[in-house]
Amino acid sequence: MARPTPLSGFPEWLPEGRLVEQHVLDVLRRTFELHGFAGIETRAVEPLDQLLRKGETSKEVYVLSRLQEEELDRTAGLGLHFDLTVPFARYVLENAGHLAFPFRRYQIQKVWRGERPQDGRFREFVQADIDVVGAGALPYHYEVELPLVMAAALGALQEIGVPPVRILVNNRKVAEGFYRGLGLDDVEAVLRSIDKLDKIGADKVAALLVAEVGADEAQARACLALAAISGSDEGVIDAVRALASSLDVSNELLDEGLAELGALIRAASVRAPGVVVADLKIARGLDYYTGSVYETVLVGHEQLGSICSGGRYDTLASDGATTYPGVGLSIGVSRLVSRLLGAGLVRASRSVPSAVLVAVASEEDRDRCDAVAATIRSRGIPVEVAPSAAKFGKQIRHADRRGIPFVWFTGVDGAPDQVKDIRSGEQVDADASTWAPDAADLWPRVVPAEA
The missing domain is CATH 3.40.50.800 (Anticodon-binding domain)
Structure with missing residues (x-):
């Protein structure tokens, strides 16, 4: 047999690397359970219409088919899940009668995404999610709690050499209220453009806002000014209010979002000082987020991108009679482990269990x-x-x-x-x-x- 060629984007760790990954998973699982989250697992495949209905592009989803031509029609319309949030929404709808709400769950599984492999980005990878979902309503305090749980989970890994993290937070209501106050009604298009700031820079984002969203130069500059605001205390709230006042922007949704973001910053300054930072450029590209949004970076390894992200969603799961709003975060475990191993930050004391x-x-x-x-x-x-x-x-x-x-x-x-x-x-x-x-x-x- 000829020497096999590795498949790009499908990581396989050596035994020592697997021990590192398993330790990370054990710490995450233990922390999640300490905070009352119950573990579940969902199937690997979902109907394509469900996978694609909330902002993901079809080119990123692996479609399932059978090799035997006569069987193709039986699997048409199925794809491998690209995250764990959409399958979880389906799981809640199917099992709502058996769940106690608010339902706290963690889920650790592989997912598949057909994107170009690069540093920290894979086609097959492990995610670790936590979510809280309610029936009909979900209080805002869960949007404060969940990033602090993640701060505790990632903080517990620092004893093995994982760098400190910064959890960057924003609130979609702040962004939407501000944009609408400026006269920009295609909020999702603005958010998608702002979400590209770190990748393409402010000048190109401004051009996108003008060309694709229909903003004028002044509106584009105002959107970039909002995105430039950041900080770890309530001075961020004051800065947004000052910007809105200078532009004569007034909107009830903006006020509501600022009140929520302020509550999160105050709680984080007590429970995880220096870890949670308000960053008004954090947008999250997926359409289903409606409130708080989160992205997490490793200090000193920011070029890797976010290792943990998520947010509040209000309409992802609904059976027509009841809506199940939720908030959740997802850790890219494979991305984190690849950096720990690739940068030589951690090691296992031996490569086998045997003592x-x-x-x-x-x-x-x-x-x-x-x-x-x-x-x-x-x-x-x-x-x-x-x-x-x-x-x-x-x-x-x-x-x-x-x-x-x-x-x-x-x-x-x-x-x-x-x-x-x-x-x-x-x-x-x-x-x-x-x-x-x-x-x-x-x-x-x-x-x-x-x-």
């Missing part, structure tokens, strides 16, 4: 070695038996290459078993029914790279 390798003196002795391993393993200590009865030096090197810290030698002619710490060279008598490694050596640990 002990039981050496085999001869193949005739393998049954006894297996029995010793079973005794050690029965007490929750990960252990494996050497693959062959090679010289002990070779077996020790095999353990060392894989990061296994201890090698076990079975006693001969009534002599006691011994265990060797191959890092220090210390070798002592040991009993398989009582011996245990230090807690730090029991399982692989993920630590800062320099540790």
